[in-house]
Amino acid sequence: MSKSLVLILSAAFSPLSFVFAQTPSGYWQQRVEYQLDVRLDDQTHAVQGREKLKYFNNSPDTLRRVFFHLYWNAFQPNSAYANRIKRMPEDTPLKKVLELSPAETGKMEIFSVQQNGGAATFRVNETIMEVELNRPLMPNDYATFDIAWQGQVPLTVERGGRDNSAGVAYSFTQWYPKMCVYDRFGWHAMPHTGYEFYGDFGAFKVNITLPKKYAVAATGVLKNANTIGFGYEDEGVTPPPNYGLVNVWKFEADNVHDFAWAADPEYMHEKVKVRDGLMLHFIYQPSDEVTAAFKAIQQFAVENLPYIEANFGKYLYPQFTFAQGGERGMEYPMLTLINIERNDRYVIPIAAHEWMHSWYYGMMGNNENEEYWLDEGLTSYAASDVQDRGKPDTAFRFSRFAMSRTVQNAGQVKDPVATPANYFSKYDDYRFNAYPKGEAFFWQLRYIVGDEAFKRGMLRYHADWHFKHPTGDDFIRTMERASAMELDWFYAGWIKTLRHTDYAVENAIPDGTSASKIILKNNGGLPMPVEVLVTFNDGSPEWHYIPLDLQYGTKHFAQGGVVVHEPWSFSVDTYEIRLEKPVTSIRSITIDPDGWTADMKRENNRKEF
Numbered sequence: 347m348s349k350s351l352v353l354i355l356s357a358a359f360s361p362l363s364f365v366f367a368q369t370p371s372g373y374w375q376q377r378v379e380y381q382l383d384v385r386l387d388d389q390t391h392a393v394q395g396r397e398k399l400k401y402f403n404n405s406p407d408t409l410r411r412v413f414f415h416l417y418w419n420a421f422q423p424n425s426a427y428a429n430r431i432k433r434m435p436e437d438t439p440l441k442k443v444l445e446l447s448p449a450e451t452g453k454m455e456i457f458s459v460q461q462n463g464g465a466a467t468f469r470v471n472e473t474i475m476e477v478e479l480n481r482p483l484m485p486n487d488y489a490t491f492d493i494a495w496q497g498q499v500p501l502t503v504e505r506g507g508r509d510n511s512a513g514v515a516y517s518f519t520q521w522y523p524k525m526c527v528y529d530r531f532g533w534h535a536m537p538h539t540g541y542e543f544y545g546d547f548g549a550f551k552v553n554i555t556l557p558k559k560y561a562v563a564a565t566g567v568l569k570n571a572n573t574i575g576f577g578y579e580d581e582g583v584t585p586p587p588n589y590g591l592v593n594v595w596k597f598e599a600d601n602v603h604d605f606a607w608a609a610d611p612e613y614m615h616e617k618v619k620v621r622d623g624l625m626l627h628f629i630y631q632p633s634d635e636v637t638a639a640f641k642a643i644q645q646f647a648v649e650n651l652p653y654i655e656a657n658f659g660k661y662l663y664p665q666f667t668f669a670q671g672g673e674r675g676m677e678y679p680m681l682t683l684i685n686i687e688r689n690d691r692y693v694i695p696i697a698a699h700e701w702m703h704s705w706y707y708g709m710m711g712n713n714e715n716e717e718y719w720l721d722e723g724l725t726s727y728a729a730s731d732v733q734d735r736g737k738p739d740t741a742f743r744f745s746r747f748a749m750s751r752t753v754q755n756a757g758q759v760k761d762p763v764a765t766p767a768n769y770f771s772k773y774d775d776y777r778f779n780a781y782p783k784g785e786a787f788f789w790q791l792r793y794i795v796g797d798e799a800f801k802r803g804m805l806r807y808h809a810d811w812h813f814k815h816p817t818g819d820d821f822i823r824t825m826e827r828a829s830a831m832e833l834d835w836f837y838a839g840w841i842k843t844l845r846h847t848d849y850a851v852e853n854a855i856p857d858g859t860s861a862s863k864i865i866l867k868n869n870g871g872l873p874m875p876v877e878v879l880v881t882f883n884d885g886s887p888e889w890h891y892i893p894l895d896l897q898y899g900t901k902h903f904a905q906g907g908v909v910v911h912e913p914w915s916f917s918v919d920t921y922e923i924r925l926e927k928p929v930t931s932i933r934s935i936t937i938d939p940d941g942w943t944a945d946m947k948r949e950n951n952r953k954e955f
């Protein structure tokens with residue numbers, strides 16, 4: 347279908363009611379169906395596991411080997427992960443991995459791997475297991491794997507483990523042999539060195555056996571809720587007494603790329619049906635502070651869900667659980683583990699961030715290692731947008747905060763955003779690129795294409811890419827379709843290089859007796875469309891808009907009266923606007939008065955006369 351027809355259609359129909367997929371032709375992805383059985387001994391923190399995995403090869407390639415992640419092996423003092431942490435110049439809490447005693451390390455030992463009922467040869471190299479297939483896996487065929495393993499739950503170093511700093515007993519994250527992703531770009535058998543994740547979509551059936559005193563928070567839906575209880579049971583149901591020592595919790599989840607869970611004997615459980623087909627769970631150790639924090643999260647979630655779904659697309663799972671656990675905050679399908687110890691001003695920002703990850707990474711399952719900015723930046727953008735709405739411009743705004751942090755720190759960071767997460771030598775550089783600079787990409791993109799086109803693009807991204815593996819290129823193509831603009835120049839400039847934007851008001855000079863010329867200058871390496879506010883002596887404003895030639899389009903302004911000029915060429919550093927008013931009538935000229943661009947020298951954006 348021609349691009350212009352797509353644009354007409356997408357303008358005429360709401361993407362929610364009219365959807366046809368725009369994934370690249372020939373797009374494919376693998377599918378997984380996990381059956382995980384795990385038994386926890388809470389005296390020794392030992393785990394016994396059995397994994398049955400059906401792996402569907404939807405690729406055009408014949409596979410002769412496959413790879414699995416064994417993440418827990420990272421949490422040992424001599425692992426690649428530990429070596430990397432050791433070399434970091436910052437004093438990070440992750441350095442406690444270097445001091446773990448043998449009883450505190452993480453371990454995953456593989457006893458046997460079978461493929462289609464026959465033994466398969468496997469090699470374990472710390473966090474990656476390579477399995478030689480005993481029979482090649484052909485395109486459009488599937489293989490079954492049966493893996494027997496045992497492990498030791500590490501002391502919480504980051505995200506998962508036992509005994510976190512808030513006192514939550516167990517956070518089971520990245521805890522089972524997890525198939526590495528084979529996608530359009532090949533295998534992603536990246537050893538775990540602390541950062542981001544990636545997984546194939548599919549179905550999980552997980553049976554968790556553990557002492558009966560523990561309550562569990564997990565990805566998925568509890569299938570035996572009326573037997574287990576702990577607040578999961580249907581209204582009016584009294585679960586039967588359990589005379590045994592253990593409970594077997596049976597969870598199922600569809601269309602997810604990971605499964606995480608946490609367990610604690612003191613967990614309290616509240617649930618709120620927030621709309622048809624969606625239950626929110628809140629699971630935490632009650633105390634004055636923690637209970638207040640989770641009540642605040644509950645109110646925030648209930649109030650904001652309609653706005654979130656209208657602007658970013660529908661939440662497509664039957665439940666979401668906010669649970670206390672892990673370290674800091676971390677996203678999993680249908681679950682976030684947040685290490686809340688008190689009710690402070692970080693509670694809502696973290697909860698908002700982790701929840702928005704359900705969209706960016708959860709449903710739109712990008713490769714977090716290769717393109718962490720695509721989910722961290724988008725998540726940060728969406729969380730700021732949700733938290734900023736309804737706030738007057740004078741209030742603290744998360745959007746402005748991301749922008750100003752980007753401008754303040756940009757000069758010090760030597761790696762571009764496009765650097766894969768695992769290759770950063772400084773944790774702070776990764777953090778800067780993932781959060782403020784990643785977020786600033788999306789605020790500026792919205793400035794370039796306009797509010798309406800941006801919202802259309804976000805809904806389109808959700809419609810086209812949910813339960814799939816989009817890349818940055820796919821995202822920007824979606825935005826190009828939604829805006830009828832070319833955006834690769836901004837994508838390349840912001841993500842792949844270290845260039846900065848710096849526009850300046852040079853001067854205003856007479857042009858005859860009754861007109862004037864405003865002279866603007868581009869001093870930066872990353873060009874942008876330019877918006878200029880001219881204020882006259884009588885207080886009246888006049889908006890001017892100069893598109894950038896590279897964008898091949900003009901944004902739509904909701905307010906009328908904007909003077910749209912000829913595009914400014916990226917190759918030229920000065921631009922003149924002619925005003926039919928004398929210079930003496932001008933009070934001030936301001937470039938980007940609303941602060942939508944990460945302009946490195948804001949002081950030269952404004953000139954008063």
Ligand SMILES: [Zn+2]
Binds near residue numbers: 699721722725
């Ligand atoms: Zn995040």
